[in-house]
Each structure stands twice: as structure tokens, then as C-alpha cells.
Amino acid sequence: MAEVRAEMVANVWKVVAAEGESVTDGDTLVILESMKMEIPVLAEDAGTITRLAVAEGDVVQEGDLIAVIE
Amino acid sequence: MFACVLVANRGEIARRVIRTARKMGIRAVAVYSEADADLPYVAEADEAVLIGPPAPVSSYLDIAAILAAAATTGAQAVHPGYGFLAENPDFAAAVLAAGLTWVGPSPDSMTQMGDKINARNLMEQAGVPVSPGTHEPVADLTTALAAAEQIGYPVMIKASAGGGGIGMTAAADPEQLAAGFETARTRAERFFGNPAILLERYVERARHVEVQILGLPDGRVLALGERDCSVQRRHQKVAEETPSPGVSPHLRARMLDAAVQAGEAVAYLGAGTVECLVDVTAQDFTFLEMNTRLQVEHPVTELVTGIDLVEQQFLIAAGEPISFNPADLASRGHAIELRVYAEDSKRFLPSPGLIEEWSEPVGPGIRVDSGYKAGNRVTPYYDPLLAKLCVHGADRAQALDRAAAAVAAFNISGLKTNLQFHAELLESAEFRSGDYDTSLVSRLRP
Numbered sequence: 001m002a003e004v005r006a007e008m009v010a011n012v013w014k015v016v017a018a019e020g021e022s023v024t025d026g027d028t029l030v031i032l033e034s035m036k037m038e039i040p041v042l043a044e045d046a047g048t049i050t051r052l053a054v055a056e057g058d059v060v061q062e063g064d065l066i067a068v069i070e
Numbered sequence: 071m072f073a074c075v076l077v078a079n080r081g082e083i084a085r086r087v088i089r090t091a092r093k094m095g096i097r098a099v100a101v102y103s104e105a106d107a108d109l110p111y112v113a114e115a116d117e118a119v120l121i122g123p124p125a126p127v128s129s130y131l132d133i134a135a136i137l138a139a140a141a142t143t144g145a146q147a148v149h150p151g152y153g154f155l156a157e158n159p160d161f162a163a164a165v166l167a168a169g170l171t172w173v174g175p176s177p178d179s180m181t182q183m184g185d186k187i188n189a190r191n192l193m194e195q196a197g198v199p200v201s202p203g204t205h206e207p208v209a210d211l212t213t214a215l216a217a218a219e220q221i222g223y224p225v226m227i228k229a230s231a232g233g234g235g236i237g238m239t240a241a242a243d244p245e246q247l248a249a250g251f252e253t254a255r256t257r258a259e260r261f262f263g264n265p266a267i268l269l270e271r272y273v274e275r276a277r278h279v280e281v282q283i284l285g286l287p288d289g290r291v292l293a294l295g296e297r298d299c300s301v302q303r304r305h306q307k308v309a310e311e312t313p314s315p316g317v318s319p320h321l322r323a324r325m326l327d328a329a330v331q332a333g334e335a336v337a338y339l340g341a342g343t344v345e346c347l348v349d350v351t352a353q354d355f356t357f358l359e360m361n362t363r364l365q366v367e368h369p370v371t372e373l374v375t376g377i378d379l380v381e382q383q384f385l386i387a388a389g390e391p392i393s394f395n396p397a398d399l400a401s402r403g404h405a406i407e408l409r410v411y412a413e414d415s416k417r418f419l420p421s422p423g424l425i426e427e428w429s430e431p432v433g434p435g436i437r438v439d440s441g442y443k444a445g446n447r448v449t450p451y452y453d454p455l456l457a458k459l460c461v462h463g464a465d466r467a468q469a470l471d472r473a474a475a476a477v478a479a480f481n482i483s484g485l486k487t488n489l490q491f492h493a494e495l496l497e498s499a500e501f502r503s504g505d506y507d508t509s510l511v512s513r514l515r516p
Contacts, residue, residue, distance in 0.1 A: 009422045009450045034450040035412070035420040037304075 002045040004067045006060040010034035017043075017067070019052045029067050030054060045069050071388045072146035072171055073097060077115070078136050078161075079151030081441030082457060083364070085111035087149050090380040092116075099143045101136055103129035105449045109441060117143050124451045130154045133164050140170060147171035147387060149380075153453070156363040157184055157233070173387040175285065175362050179336045183360040186230045187268050193357045196335035198328045201273070201347065201356040207266035214251050215244055217269050224274070227251060229258030230266035233361075238305045240272045275507050277316045277348040278302065279355070281329035282371045284341055284382055287389055291333035293326040294371055294379075295401050299345075301495065303418050303511045308488070309495060310367040311406045312374055314348075315466060315504025321353055332360060340386045341368070341379050350507055366409070366458070369439060373405035373462040404469040405462045408477065408492045410440075411454040415490035416515070422450045426484030431476040435462040435469070438480075448485060456487065466504065470496060 010032035017029045023043040029052075032039045051068040054060060074097040077084045084100055088111060091098040100115035105124035112118045119139035122129035129135065131154055140148060148165045150156035150173070159177040166172050174180070183189045187207060194200045202221045207230055208214045218225045224242045227250050232238070239250035251267065259265040282294040298314035299307045317325070329344040343365045345358040368379050377399075382392050412421050428444040440457035442448065448456065459476055463469030474496045477489055491514075498514055500506045 008420055010420070011450065034422060035452065035454040037420055037454075039419060 002069045003065060004029060004041060006062060006064045006066055008034055008062050010039065010060055012054045012056055012058040012060060013038065015056050017049055019049050022048045023069065041066055043069055071390060074099060074145045075147040075149055076140045076145035077149050077151065078155060080106050080130060082439045082455060083151040085114060085441060086439050087151060087380055088115050090378055094381060094384060099145050101139050105451055108446055110443050119143060124449060133161050137164060137168050147173055149173040150363065152363050152366055159184065171387050173383050175339045175342060179338055180362045182336050183362050186228060186359050189359055192335060193332055196331055198332050198357045199355065201271045203270035204268055208269055211248060211251050214247060214269060218247055221269060221271050224272040226270045226272040227254045228268045228270060229254060229262055230268045231262035231264035232258060273347055273349050275350040277350055277507050279314050279317055279348045280343050280345040281325055282343055283329050283333045285333050285338035287386060291330045291338060292396050293329045294375055296322060296325060297367055297370055299367065300506060300508045301510055302508050308511065309408050310370055312370045313401065316350060317348060318353060325355055341383050367407050369437060369458060369460045370405035370407045373460060374401045374403055403462055403464050404466040405460060406469050406473050408459045408473060409455055410457040410459055411488045412448045412456050412485055413454050413488050414486040415488050420454050421486035422448045423485030425482065427481055429481040431479035435472050436476050470502060
């Protein structure tokens with residue numbers, strides 16, 4: 001199981017992936033926006049997304065859970 | 071001269087404009103969002119008005135809220151700084167319609183230059199060199215592919231309404247163009263509300279050099295030297311210097327002449343910047359775009375010329391003579407600006423947070439334009455610029471030494487900054503040699 005967490009305070013601009021989807025290493029899960037910059041959050045492992053913890057428009061803090069891949 | 075000016079901006083540039091206003095005896099009004107109440111510029115203004123919640127669209131981009139603040143405070147003029155509404159001709163027109171003085175060029179010049187395709191075409195007609203590119207918006211991929219064949223690869227894909235490097239991508243072949251085109255369109259629509267795309271020849275070994283101009287009420291346009299802005303990450307500037315170490319005296323003279331021509335072509339009034347791309351190998355240049363406002367990196371020009379550009383903006387807007395004689399215009403020594411961003415030094419990822427310690431370097435030739443102090447929170451709503459660390463030296467070598475010492479003496483804790491990157495930049499053989507191009511940062515951070 002791999003947890004994907006936010007690296008910084010940001011707004012969730014786009015949720016690209018969905019729960020139940022299978023992903024490979026490097027796939028974009030969500031796109032965050034902070035300080036006028038888009039920051040794609042990528043899967044670091046292959047597997048199935050069992051949990052997607054954010055929705056578009058959410059504000060995430062550093063360390064907040066974004067997704068779980070199993 | 072007007073007695074009171076509203077500064078429609080935030081952070082370091084609001085503070086910098088307020089400083090000159092106060093020096094000239096003009097009352098300065100600040101506007102701020104809920105996120106910025108504790109910033110130094112709010113405290114330093116003669117009066118400050120809360121204009122809305124943190125999101126820019128509800129505060130610094132809210133024309134009605136800003137004009138209401140001007141009305142209640144009795145402001146007679148509006149200075150827009152850079153970014154936000156600074157290049158929005160509708161805002162300038164609304165300021166004028168409210169009976170206020172707009173500290174900037176006419177809404178007409180802004181409209182003509184705001185659209186990059188239109189600006190390119192206009193400059194071509196005025197005899198200013200432009201790079202091969204499209205003359206009208208590229209609507210779809212088929213048109214883009216056909217246009218790129220004509221221009222020749224590699225091409226640069228750009229948002230016509232764009233700025234700040236957002237949505238720009240280079241494409242080396244049709245496959246990369248196909249991949250980049252839709253992304254560029256989506257971003258252009260999202261960030262600038264206009265999906266129009268422009269294709270231009272991409273120059274591999276290029277420097278980004280711009281000329282500061284000043285349009286006077288009598289129709290004359292002055293060129294106040296160039297700034298080299300080739301140190302960029304994600305097509306956004308990180309450090310600037312003047313004079314450019316990559317421009318020969320002959321090329322400089324040609325660029326300054328072209329910039330004057332560009333300004334005259336749109337009857338430009340006030341401070342503006344003509345951005346050019348310099349082909350290092352060919353020692354030739356082409357027009358990129360014109361910024362109809364004060365530029366972030368204007369301090370390096372002020373350091374070598376001794377001229378306060380904001381003061382000239384105020385004088386020109388009020389219809390008064392500028393403070394210096396154009397015949398005495400001279401450049402003295404060398405100046406460097408380092409943009410201190412709230413971002414990590416390795417990957418340049420944003421790092422909002424609480425500033426625990428903040429201590430600026432002081433000393434001969436050092437100027438710091440900052441937007442924050444200890445105890446301030448840097449929020450994710452705005453750009454990551456914390457401060458501009460500027461140094462002036464008798465020559466480039468002295469400026470480099472002073473810059474390195476100033477970076478080491480700048481202490482910011484509580485959040486990540488790119489100060490470490492600047493220390494490495496100043497030590498790098500390529501930057502020190504002066505012989506660098508816009509790919510420098512990607513070579514330092516492969």
C-alpha cells in the first residue's frame with residue numbers, strides 16, 4: 001500500500017484519476033495549484049486507487065492524504 | 071501633481087510604490103485582502119482599505135471594490151504596480167471614467183500591446199524585427215501543424231493573451247506540437263480567459279533581453295538601457311542584470327533604437343518594457359512582446375541610472391516634466407537582481423508558510439525591495455516573490471561579489487526559499503562568465 005500526500009499548502013485544481021482505477025508509476029492523480037503554479041501529484045507505484053481523499057476546490061495542508069494506492 | 075494615489079497591488083511592489091509617493095509628498099492609499107492585513111505595505115501606507123477575501127478574483131482583481139476604495143479615501147490617481155490589473159485596459163478605462171488619473175499608458179496602447187499576435191503584427195509594420203510566426207490566432211491542430219511546417223521547427227507555442235511564461239511550451243517536431251497544443255489552449259483559456267494561440271520560431275541558444283522605455287507627454291520616447299533576464303525557470307525570471315554581458319555595443323544600440331521605434335508606433339506614454347529575444351550565435355534580436363507597466367526587475371535600471379522610475383511615472387501621469395534631462399542619461403556600473411521566492415532550491419516547488427525569522431542584508435550597493443517581515447504568513451493565493459535582492463557595483467565582478475555576500479547575509483527561516491539556489495548561481499562558472507542563455511537553470515538543475 002502506498003499513501004500519496006501533499007507536499008505543500010495548495011488548492012486542488014483538478015482530480016484526474018478516480019477511485020477503483022488502476023495506475024502505473026508516474027500517472028497523474030490530481031493537479032494542485034499553489035502560488036500561481038500547477039503541481040501534478042503523481043503515482044509512485046503501480047496499483048489500484050483504493051481511496052481518493054480530495055475533491056476539486058479542496059484546500060490541502062502539507063502532509064494531507066491525497067490518495068491510497070494498493 | 072495629484073495629492074493622493076491608490077496603489078492597486080500588494081506585497082513588495084505596493085510597498086515600493088508607496089515609498090516614492092511619500093517621498094514626493096503624495097498621500098498613499100493601500101488596498102489589501104484578508105490574507106494580507108499584516109504585511110508591511112499595509113502599515114506603511116497613509117491609509118489602507120480592506121477590499122475582500124484572499125482569492126484574487128474577489129480582491130486585487132475586483133475593479134468595483136478598488137474604485138470604491140478610491141472614492142471613499144479621496145484618491146485622485148491609481149498606480150497598478152505589475153500583475154493583477156496592471157495590463158487590463160478595461161481597468162484603466164474604468165479608472166479614467168471615474169475621473170481619476172491612470173498611472174500608465176492609454177487604454178488604447180494597452181489593448182494594442184496586450185494581444186501578442188496583434189503586437190507582433192504592429193511591430194513588424196513599424197519596422198521592428200520579429201521572428202517568423204503566425205499572424206493570426208491558431209484555431210486548431212491542423213492549422214498549427216501547417217503553420218509550423220512554414221515557420222520551421224522547433225516552434226514555441228504561446229498564449230496570445232498570456233504573460234509570465236504561463237502556457238508556453240516548445241515543440242521540436244509535429245508529435246510534440248500535437249501534445250503541447252491542446253494543453254496550451256486549455257491553460258490560455260483558464261489563466262487568461264482567451265484560448266488564442268500563437269506559434270513562433272524557437273531559438274535554441276537565446277538570451278532574453280529587454281529595454282526600458284519612457285514615453286514623454288511631448289511624444290518623445292526614451293530608452294533607458296537594457297536588462298538581461300535569461301536566468302529563468304519554467305519560463306519565469308529568477309535573476310536579472312544590467313548591462314547584459316551577452317550584448318555587444320553595436321547590438322545594444324540597435325535594440326535601443328528598435329525599442330524607441332516600438333514605443334513611438336503606439337504613442338506610448340509612461341514606463342514600459344520592450345522584450346526581445348537575442349540569438350546568441352547570430353548576435354541578432356527579434357521583438358517578443360511589450361509590457362505596458364512597471365516591470366518587476368525595474369530596480370536594476372534605477373541602480374545604474376540613478377533614476378526613480380516610479381517618480382517618472384507619477385510626473386508623466388500628472389503631465390509634469392520628468393526629473394532629469396534626457397541628454398544627461400548615463401549608465402554607471404553594473405546591477406544584479408535576485409528574486410527571492412518562497413520555493414525550495416532544488417525543484418522550485420512553492421513553499422507557503424509562516425516566516426519565523428527575517429533579516430535583510432545591508433551594506434554598500436545593496437537594495438532590498440521586500441514584501442514581508444518576521445511573523446507574516448506567506449499564503450498560497452499569490453505569487454511566491456518574497457523580496458528582490460538587488461546589488462550595484464562599479465563593475466560586474468564587484469556586483470557578483472556583493473551579491474554573493476548579500477545572499478549569505480539574508481536570513482529567512484520558517485519556510486523554504488531559493489536563497490541556496492542563488493548562492494549556487496552566483497558561484498557557477500557559466501553565470502560568472504556572463505556567457506549564458508535561457509537554458510542556464512536547466513543545466514544547473516538537470
